[in-house]
Amino acid sequence: MNRRSFIKSTGIASLGLSLKIDKTFSQSDNSSVDPLVIATWDVKKATKKAWEIISSNGNSLDAIEQGCMIEEANKDGQSVGIGGLPDREGNVTLDACIMDHYGNCGSVVYLKDIKHAISVARMVMEKTPHVMLAGDGAKKFAISMGFKKENLLTEKSKKDWIKWKENEEYNPIINIENHDTIGMLAIDKNKNISGGCTTSGLAYKMQGRVGDSPIIGSGLFIDNEVGGAVATGLGEEVLKTVGSFLVVELMRQGYSPEEACKIAIERIVKKPGSNYKNFQVGYIALNKKGETGSYSIQNGFSMTQYDKTGNVNYDSPYFHKQG
Numbered sequence: 001m002n003r004r005s006f007i008k009s010t011g012i013a014s015l016g017l018s019l020k021i022d023k024t025f026s027q028s029d030n031s032s033v034d035p036l037v038i039a040t041w042d043v044k045k046a047t048k049k050a051w052e053i054i055s056s057n058g059n060s061l062d063a064i065e066q067g068c069m070i071e072e073a074n075k076d077g078q079s080v081g082i083g084g085l086p087d088r089e090g091n092v093t094l095d096a097c098i099m100d101h102y103g104n105c106g107s108v109v110y111l112k113d114i115k116h117a118i119s120v121a122r123m124v125m126e127k128t129p130h131v132m133l134a135g136d137g138a139k140k141f142a143i144s145m146g147f148k149k150e151n152l153l154t155e156k157s158k159k160d161w162i163k164w165k166e167n168e169e170y171n172p173i174i175n176i177e178n179h180d181t182i183g184m185l186a187i188d189k190n191k192n193i194s195g196g197c198t199t200s201g202l203a204y205k206m207q208g209r210v211g212d213s214p215i216i217g218s219g220l221f222i223d224n225e226v227g228g229a230v231a232t233g234l235g236e237e238v239l240k241t242v243g244s245f246l247v248v249e250l251m252r253q254g255y256s257p258e259e260a261c262k263i264a265i266e267r268i269v270k271k272p273g274s275n276y277k278n279f280q281v282g283y284i285a286l287n288k289k290g291e292t293g294s295y296s297i298q299n300g301f302s303m304t305q306y307d308k309t310g311n312v313n314y315d316s317p318y319f320h321k322q323g
């Protein structure tokens, strides 16, 4: 077992979907919480950056932005920021969103030529009267805010795209590489929770396609009285179930973060006709007490957590037991 011992590992099977939990989330809990950050996948450099901020009295929003920026700047990551795999026409387009403890949020979709989509999303939140900017408008806004244009299609991603074009077969790929979308949640010393999500979306998507990641409530949701959740994987399935909002609402009803993620995954896999065996979705969640958890459809998903005990990547529990 390399998962956190504090994640409840028993009793989940006995929790039917219809079981009513009477332990509703206590909003008057005055206990203190140690800061911590969690992220989808094995992204220890990103969680380290976020930890440096929250462990030295910084706020969770700065931690989220700067943590996500680490992966956006990493050319070797082919699903976030620079180096992201393009759509089928060869365009790298980024989606991102961010949400703070007041419930403010900002989002960018179909952003081209600017690698720090998370920072543009934060600027949308802080400097405009809007929540979401798309395409050319998002890019124009970013440039007006001082962001530099750059070519996001690296040689490696271009080569992979050219190879893909030989057959042009489009299938959602499970656990495509070492990580997909980076979703991050943090709680700071003031017990304020923020979250962010940044991605280049599905590789070889149709031009114009936008997934769950920049959609508040689907890719990310924060309610500072309860907690936060973030998603990765096949965005269409997350969108259809408004996944992150669902996870937070389940935590409000008293479910632990892991239980809430599990029930949200079950919403996807138990839909009539679901072909869940062919795709991956994973959630991570954090509640106001500083408890964390994750759950995915397939084996292979993981969550990185940096807290006062260290920076550790944990395999996620999952639904689809093969064989």
Ligand code: ASP
Residues within 6 Å of the ligand: 079, 180, 181, 199, 200, 201, 202, 210, 211, 212, 213, 231, 232, 233, 234, 235, 236
């Ligand atoms: N959720 C992202 C999307 O559908 C992709 C991913 O997490 O890999 O755009």
